[in-house]
Amino acid sequence: KQEVTQIPAALSVPEGENLVLNCSFTDSAIYNLQWFRQDPGKGLTSLLLIQSSQREQTSGRLNASLDKSSGRSTLYIAASQPGDSATYLCAVHNTGKLIFGQGTTLQVKP
Amino acid sequence: GAVVSQHPSRVICKSGTSVKIECRSLDFQATTMFWYRQFPKQSLMLMATSNEGSKATYEQGVEKDKFLINHASLTLSTLTVTSAHPEDSSFYICSARQGGMNTEAFFGQGTRLTVV
Numbered sequence: 001k002q003e004v005t006q007i008p009a010a011l012s013v014p015e016g017e018n019l020v021l022n023c024s025f026t027d028s029a030i031y032n033l034q035w036f037r038q039d040p041g042k043g044l045t046s047l048l049l050i051q052s053s054q055r056e057q058t059s060g061r062l063n064a065s066l067d068k069s070s071g072r073s074t075l076y077i078a079a080s081q082p083g084d085s086a087t088y089l090c091a092v093h094n095t096g097k098l099i100f101g102q103g104t105t106l107q108v109k110p
Numbered sequence: 111g112a113v114v115s116q117h118p119s120r121v122i123c124k125s126g127t128s129v130k131i132e133c134r135s136l137d138f139q140a141t142t143m144f145w146y147r148q149f150p151k152q153s154l155m156l157m158a159t160s161n162e163g164s165k166a167t168y169e170q171g172v173e174k175d176k177f178l179i180n181h182a183s184l185t186l187s188t189l190t191v192t193s194a195h196p197e198d199s200s201f202y203i204c205s206a207r208q209g210g211m212n213t214e215a216f217f218g219q220g221t222r223l224t225v226v
Contacts, residue, residue, distance in 0.1 A: 031212040043116065044154075044217035051212060064192055087152065096211050098144070100153045 002027040002094045006101035013080055020105045023074040023090035028068050029052050032095040035064050035075050038087045038103070047088075048075070080108045112138045114206050116218025123194055123225055131189045131221045133204030138204035139184035144215075145177075148201040157202075160187040194225040 007067040013019050023033070031068045032051045036044040045108040048057045050073070054063045063076040073090055087105045113136040123129050133143055146154040158179050158184050159167045164177035176198075179192040187206075191198055203220040207213045 032214060036217070041201075041220070041222065043219040046214055046216060049214045061185070079133075093211060093213075093215075096142075097156055098154075098215055099156075099158070102153045 001098045002030075002092060004099050006089060006090060006104050007013075008104060009102065010084060010105045010107075011106040012109065015082060017080050017108075018076070019077050019080055019106070021088050021106070023073040023075070023101055024074075025071045025092050025099075026075060027092075028071050029094070030068065033064075033066055033073050033090060033092050034098070035062075035073075036089045036091065038089060040087075044089065050084075052057055065097070077106075080106075082108050082110050083095040084108050112136075112206075112208055112214075112216045113135060114204065114218045116204055116221055117218055119223045122225070124225070125195055125225055126193055128190055128192045129194055129223060130193060131191075131202055131204075131223075133187045133189070133206070133218050135206045135216075136208060137186045138206075138208045139207070140187075141184060142203040143181060143187040143190050143193075145179060145187070146203045146205065148220075181192045191223065194223070196225045199223055199225045203213060 005024045007022045034049045035047040050057045050066040061078040066073045087103045088104045091100045115134045119130045143160040145157045158174045160179045160181040162181045181187040204218045
């Protein structure tokens with residue numbers, strides 16, 4: 001059974017700092033991995049999708065990496081801003097379903 | 111990216127009544143949609159997979175008769191919470207993919223259901 005774990009559960013950083021969020025999964029037989037952002041009381045916004053054959057994807061200040069063999073992905077956020085404050089969720093596509101981690105709640109302080 | 115619209119965003123209903131939540135893919139056709147439930151400060155729990163023109167596939171532990179799912183067209187899936195009770199109060203979110211299993215998933219805005 002696929003399990004997805006995100007560390008840390010919460011993170012607080014000063015504005016401008018670069019940071020890394022971690023995601024690990026137990027079954028490497030995935031189609032792809034997706035990172036999402038969720039603001040309080042809202043739905044999910046897709047940030048990056050990495051196919052199983054890819055090693056990284058970039059969008060603006062965000063860079064996501066994937067090491068399928070070791071079951072790990074990281075989301076790198078450069079030059080963090082207060083507007084980046086949200087919960088970040090990673091999810092793996094496995095047997096037609098999205099399996100989610102518990103999320104990392106990020107607070108960027110001005 | 112593609113847009114998935116969910117309605118209503120908030121609903122309050124009395125115990126024993128039924129509530130319908132709609133999920134629409136606005137600019138693409140979705141043969142498969144997914145319904146999730148999210149408890150406060152927790153992650154998303156997949157409830158069921160909704161397939162256009164056929165019965166939904168429910169996850170273990172999800173009551174089919176309580177959570178009725180209909181996927182009548184390629185752009186619309188509905189979740190009806192029947193005979194709602196306070197313990198059904200939660201945040202419900204739908205999702206759809208534009209293509210096959212290796213394509214990106216897009217989510218609706220979510221529906222906050224409160225049963226009083």
